[in-house]
Amino acid sequence: MKLKSVSYFIIAIVLVAGGSLLATKGKDAVSKAENRKQAVLEVEQKTVIYDKNPGTIVNILATVGDSVKQGDPLFKVRFAEGGEAEVSAPADGSVSQIAVKAGDRVAQGLPVAIVQKNAYYADFYVQEGQIQKLKAGQSVSIHFPYTEHSAEVDGVVTTVATAPQFANLRMTRERGQADISMYAVRIAIDANAALLPGMTAEVDLDEIVD
Numbered sequence: 001m002k003l004k005s006v007s008y009f010i011i012a013i014v015l016v017a018g019g020s021l022l023a024t025k026g027k028d029a030v031s032k033a034e035n036r037k038q039a040v041l042e043v044e045q046k047t048v049i050y051d052k053n054p055g056t057i058v059n060i061l062a063t064v065g066d067s068v069k070q071g072d073p074l075f076k077v078r079f080a081e082g083g084e085a086e087v088s089a090p091a092d093g094s095v096s097q098i099a100v101k102a103g104d105r106v107a108q109g110l111p112v113a114i115v116q117k118n119a120y121y122a123d124f125y126v127q128e129g130q131i132q133k134l135k136a137g138q139s140v141s142i143h144f145p146y147t148e149h150s151a152e153v154d155g156v157v158t159t160v161a162t163a164p165q166f167a168n169l170r171m172t173r174e175r176g177q178a179d180i181s182m183y184a185v186r187i188a189i190d191a192n193a194a195l196l197p198g199m200t201a202e203v204d205l206d207e208i209v210d
Helices: 002-035
Strands: 036-040 042-049 055-060 073-079 084-088 093-098 111-127 139-144 151-160 166-168 180-190 200-204
Touching: 036 111, 073 111, 111 200, 139 180, 180 200
Parallel strands: none
Antiparallel strands: 036 200, 042 111, 055 073, 073 084, 093 111, 111 180, 139 151, 139 200, 151 180, 166 180
C-alpha cells in the first residue's frame, strides 16, 4: 500500500514538473514569436508636379518602367508665350506612372508623373519593453522569410516614434494590468533585385544587443 502511495506521489511530481516545463517552453515560444516583428515592404515614390509656366506637352521622353537618374528629362513643354523647357526626374528610380500625353495642356501644380525611388522601407511596431533596443541610424538585419532563399539584407533605422501609436491587447490580462504600448519604427532598405514591394519583411529583436 505504501509502495503504491509512493508511486502515485512520484507520478504526481513528474506530471507537475512536465507541466511546468511545457509552460516554460510555451512562454519561450510566445516570447520568441513576439520578438519577431513583421511588416510590409514599401517603396518610396515621388510625384512629379509641374512647376513651370502654362504650356503644352510636345514630347514624352520617358515611358513607364524606364530607369531614370535625377535630372533626366521626362517631358518637353512648349510655353504658351513661346519657348520650350524640359520636365526632369526628381530622383533616381524608375517611372511608375505618366499622367499626361503629347498635346495635353499643363499648368503649375498639375501632377504629371510618378517616379518610384530606389529605396524601400518597412514600418515595424515594437512593444515598449523592446523599443530601447532601436535607435535612429542603427543597422539591423532584415529577413524576408517567404522569398525563395529566405533573403537577408541590411537595413538602417531612420525614425523611432517618441509616442506609442496604439496599445496591443495582452494575451492574458490580470486585474489592473495595462495593455502593451506599441511604437512605430521605420527601417530603410536599399533596393534589391530579389525584393518587391508588398513582400513580408521581418526583424528578430532577439538578434539585437542593447
